[in-house]
Amino acid sequence: MLSPKQLDEMARRVSEHLPGGLREFQQEIEKNTRTAMQSAFSRMELVTREEFDAQAKVLARTRARLEGLEQRVAELEARLNAEEGSGGEQPTAE
CATH class of the missing domain: 1.10.12 (Lyase 2-enoyl-coa Hydratase; Chain  A, domain 2)
Known part of the structure; x- marks a missing residue:
């Protein structure tokens, strides 16, 4: 403002x-x-440059964390698919 x-x-x-x-x-x-x-x-709900820069940093950290989590999920899914394909034990529903 x-x-x-x-x-x-x-x-x-x-x-x-x-x-x-x-x-x-x-x-x-x-x-x-x-x-x-x-x-x-x-x-207009304007923000100061300092507020904008702070939120941009938060967004960048959040984006990096999300990308890391997406990569981790992809690795876990690949490992699960590999185990299922090699005849590994499947969890049973009780």
């Missing part, structure tokens, strides 16, 4: 580009612009 200082700066820039007749309402326009931008940004 943007800091209040960043929102103030953006609102100030918008108000600076207003025609001369509207500049007398500059403070009110800055306040309304800041409020409108803050509302719009909160509805």
